[in-house]
Amino acid sequence: MKVVPSARSPLTLPAAVALAVLAVLAMLTAGAPRADAATSVSTIAQALREGPVYVDPGASGQLSPADARALQKKIESADKPLFIAVLPAGYPTEDLFTDLRTATGVTGLYAIRLGELFDARADSSVLPRQAVRNLVDSVEGESDATDPAAQLNDFTDRALANMGGSAPASWSSSGGGGGVSTAGLVTAGVVLLAGGAGAYTLVRRNRRRHAEEQRAALERLRVVVDEDITAFGEELDRLDFHPSEPGADDAMRADYERALDAYDRAKSAMAAANRPEDVRPVTEALEDGRFCLARLAARRERRALPERRPPCFFDPRHGPSATDAAWTPPGGSPREVPVCAADATRLADGRDPVIREVDSDYGRRPYWEAGPAYxxxxxxxxxxxxxxxxxxxxxxGGMMAAPSYGTDYGTGYGDFGGYEGGDVSGADFDAGDFGGFGDGGGLGGGDFGGGDFGGGF
Structure with missing residues (x-):
């Protein structure tokens, strides 16, 4: 006869083991990104409001729970508004990014892995459109499309180093962004115990070394900036414009006056510079002055006025850029850079552009390889x-993205800092300000790299 244990009988050993296993599995999966059965945009958005990574049940084979947790922890620890969704192949792409951004309602960088396809979009306050495009290009060109974990980690590492903003408050604090670490407490204790004269001597020594490094960096910059100022003065002379010359009008005289003012501002700002970050107003003035000269030249020659474009990337002394051209730095990924007409022709002919080289610890190098002071x-x-x-x-770029850069050289180096991201905007955002690839590349079809993504944003 079968004996049925009473409700008060102790659990058998197999039953106890089974319950223990279930408890452990529950704890292990508690922090994993949501993978609801429903795959509506609302479901995905709800999951992303609670954490940075969502893996759809239909795409569970693309990213393991362990890889998803590691990716989530990396993003939360960086305290950046990066949202990643892994969806199954065949998921509808029409208006996908726009609808997801609307439903999530948070400014940020949104990346989607869909089958073996990948693309991203971002609010420009978090990452500019061109930067998003360059990031997508880089992981598509270097990552194995059959290894989603590798591709998503590559993208995440590069994005976190370049994007701005902070994680939304709705995310879990498990990433440890705001806690006080044991190492920090131990370090503080050691400093307090050291105390007195020893600590004071150390602080003075560090301050003195830092001041010397800043002075050396400024003197190296002074050489480059003086070359820029001199080159701009020579451009003013070559233009040989006289306010009273025949044909001169008020618009020409205004452009010329503004160029002269820019020249004077640059010289005064450089003379007053005490730190490397004080150099930014100098080159801002020179950029403005060169644009004024370009407008003046167009007026004198009765040509259409040029649009306001950034200087030539390879050497700002070349003046305002004429177009954007594809360029790949040694060991890097392709990107579009603004170039002058002469460098555009050189690149189209397969020749090297004329690159601005400056002094560095390793000799003459392109300015983007010469150190953080630039x-x-x-x-x-x-x-x-x-x-x-x-x-x-x-x-x-790597040096300037490091947290210590702002302390040593200021944040005035081209908006690597100062972003606003992770803010709740709801559906009130400009789709034209939420961009990425946008030129027909990328995932192809619907909202990925074409259609709504390419034209509407």
Whole structure:
């Protein structure tokens, strides 16, 4: 006869083991990204409001729970508004990014892995359109499309180093972004115990060394900036414009006066510079002055006025750029950079552009390989969020993205800092300000790299 244990009988050993296993599995999966059965955009958006990574049940074979948790932890620890969704092949792409951004309602960088396809979009306050495009290009060109974990980690590492903003408050604090670490407490204790004269001596020594490094960096920059100022003065002389010359009108005289003012501002700002970050206003003035000269030349020659474009990336002394051209730095990924007409022709002919080289610890090098001091100099020429996309993958770009850079050289180097991201905007956002690839490349079809993504944004 079968004996049925009473409700008060103890659990058998197999039953206890089974319950223990279930408890452990529950704990292990508690922090994993949501993978609801429903795959509506609302479901995905809800999951992304709670954490940075969503893996659809239909795409569970693309990214393991362990890889998803590691990716989520990396993003949360960086405290950046990066949202990643892994969806099955065949998921509808029409208006996907726009609808997801609307439903999530948070400014940020949104990346989607769909089958073996990948694309991304971002609010420009978090990452400029060109920078998003360069990031997508870089992982598509270097990552194995059959290894989603590798591709998503590559993209995440590069994006976190270049994007701005902070993680939304709705995310879990498990990433440890705001806690006090044990190492930090131990370090603080050691400093307090050291105390007195020893600590004071150490602080003085560090301050003195830092001041010496800053002075050396400024003197190296001074040589480059003086060359720029001299070159601009020579352009003023070559123009040989006289306000009273025949044919001169008020518009020409205004452009000329503004160019002269820019020249004087640049000289005065450089004379007053005490730190590397003080150089940015100098190159901002020179960039403005060169544009004024370009307008003046067009007026004198009765040509159409030029549009306001950034300087030539390879050497700002070449003046305002004429177009954008594809360029790949050694060991880096392709990107579009603004170039003057002469360098555009050289690149089209398969020749090297004329690159601005400067002094560095390793001899004469292109400015983007010459060290962090050149960040403020480049930032004055390429402000407005343009510089991060141009310098992705270069030595200067990597240095400037480091948290310590702002302390040593200021944040005035082209808007690597100062972003606003992770803010709740709801559906109130400009789709034209939420961009990425946008030129027919990428995932192809619907909302990926074409259609709504390419034309509507």
């Amino acid at each position: 960040g403020p100099w480049a930032g004055g020429y390429f402000g407005g969020g343009l510089l991060p996309g141009l310098l992705i993958g270069t030595m200067l």
